[in-house]
Amino acid sequence: MSKNTVKPGLTPRRAKRAKRTVENDQFDAFVRRILRAYARRVAAGDIEALAMLTMLSSEVDSVLRQAVRGLRAKPYSYSWDEIGQRLGVSRQAAQMRFGAKSDRPTLDRRITEAGMGVTVATLVEVFAEHFPGSPVPTMCPACGYAYPLNAVHCPTTATVRPLLFNRRAEDKAAVSRLTPDQLAFLHDPKSVLANRKTVRQKALPATCPDRTAAPDLFDLLGKDTTP
Numbered sequence: 313m314s315k316n317t318v319k320p321g322l323t324p325r326r327a328k329r330a331k332r333t334v335e336n337d338q339f340d341a342f343v344r345r346i347l348r349a350y351a352r353r354v355a356a357g358d359i360e361a362l363a364m365l366t367m368l369s370s371e372v373d374s375v376l377r378q379a380v381r382g383l384r385a386k387p388y389s390y391s392w393d394e395i396g397q398r399l400g401v402s403r404q405a406a407q408m409r410f411g412a413k414s415d416r417p418t419l420d421r422r423i424t425e426a427g428m429g430v431t432v433a434t435l436v437e438v439f440a441e442h443f444p445g446s447p448v449p450t451m452c453p454a455c456g457y458a459y460p461l462n463a464v465h466c467p468t469t470a471t472v473r474p475l476l477f478n479r480r481a482e483d484k485a486a487v488s489r490l491t492p493d494q495l496a497f498l499h500d501p502k503s504v505l506a507n508r509k510t511v512r513q514k515a516l517p518a519t520c521p522d523r524t525a526a527p528d529l530f531d532l533l534g535k536d537t538t539p
Contacts, residue, residue: 432483
């Protein structure tokens with residue numbers, strides 16, 4: 313390698329580029345543009361990617377759990393009450409969903425504290441919060457319990473569902489607050505399990521679809537015009 317003969321005085325130093333600070337609201341808008349762009353790509357004929365798009369809910373739940381852990385840790389040390397207020401849920405629901413295993417009970421406290429005196433209205437409330445939803449995620453939306461491969465019951469749901477099913481006639485007004493999907497799960501949880509298996513199978517396409525005609529995913533400079 314030849315020796316560098318350029319005199320330092322004749323070569324002006326390039327000033328370091330200032331680090332750009334991106335505010336969280338800007339980052340949020342960017343992520344939303346990415347998601348909408350992904351939806352447009354799927355809508356452009358890539359039906360095989362539809363199942364993969366539905367599985368993003370599990371990823372969102374995972375990163376939300378990571379964010380809550382950071383807010384709970386030092387030096388911030390936010391309380392479960394403060395976190396629950398921002399999420400629009402009770403302190404107990406926030407702790408059940410995002411707390412570490414050592415920080416939350418196995419069963420929902422509303423069930424264990426009430427014992428044999430638990431009301432149908434409470435059973436309905438707990439059942440609705442722990443309802444796995446459709447498509448079924450990889451973990452319970454309320455307590456964070458990771459579902460086994462062939463199950464859609466967290467410990468709380470496994471306890472509450474048969475109790476509510478047997479006592480559903482005691483308070484029909486409370487039971488009527490359940491959604492049609494929740495009522496179907498109350499009467500036949502196997503249908504939700506079958507749906508989960510179908511979604512997982514579709515999320516593993518055998519071939520890679522052709523996306524040459526799909527619009528660009530990253531539009532970092534332009535603004536998203538999707539309404």
